[in-house]
Amino acid sequence: MATPSNPSSVDQGAEGRREEQPPEVGGGRLVMPEDGYEWKKYGQKFIRNIQMIRSYFKCRNNRCNAKKRVEWIPSNPTNNIRIVYDGQHSHGAPSGSDQASSSANQYDLGNQVFGRSNNEPS
DNA sequence: AATCTTTGACCCTCA
DNA sequence: GTGAGGGTCAAAGAT
Numbered sequence: 001m002a003t004p005s006n007p008s009s010v011d012q013g014a015e016g017r018r019e020e021q022p023p024e025v026g027g028g029r030l031v032m033p034e035d036g037y038e039w040k041k042y043g044q045k046f047i048r049n050i051q052m053i054r055s056y057f058k059c060r061n062n063r064c065n066a067k068k069r070v071e072w073i074p075s076n077p078t079n080n081i082r083i084v085y086d087g088q089h090s091h092g093a094p095s096g097s098d099q100a101s102s103s104a105n106q107y108d109l110g111n112q113v114f115g116r117s118n119n120e121p122s
Numbered sequence: 123a124a125t126c127t128t129t130g131a132c133c134c135t136c137a
Numbered sequence: 138g139t140g141a142g143g144g145t146c147a148a149a150g151a152t
């Protein structure tokens with residue numbers, strides 16, 4: 001458009017932005033709140049503005065332009081996780097779309113912390 | 123062998 | 138016009 005300054009209305013072009021905050025995550029390990037959909041991580045960056053680590057996830061379906069981003073504090077991830085959904089799903093959840101029982105993709109966010117000096121074999 | 127994950131670098135936008 | 142930050146893509150490695 002005529003590049004309106006648009007200082008007030010900041011619409012990033014993303015629709016249906018949702019903010020979800022899980023009540024609590026289990027124990028010392030950080031896992032991804034399953035939504036019943038499949039996500040693929042395509043990036044991770046530490047945001048200085050908020051001093052939080054931000055992970056970028058995209059819906060596995062090409063038909064689905066839904067995106068999801070997870071933010072957490074490197075010092076206190078278990079108690080400060082923030083999940084933000086961007087876009088909408090254009091296809092139903094994968095078979096067995098039962099968040100309650102679908103423990104499909106559990107991303108170990110704890111594994112992505114910068115402090116990982118080395119992997120530890122079990 | 124296929125699939126998924128991770129990291130780095132690059133790009134773009136805004137101030 | 139420049140700088141900084143944020144966001145995305147690609148490739149490689151690992152399982």
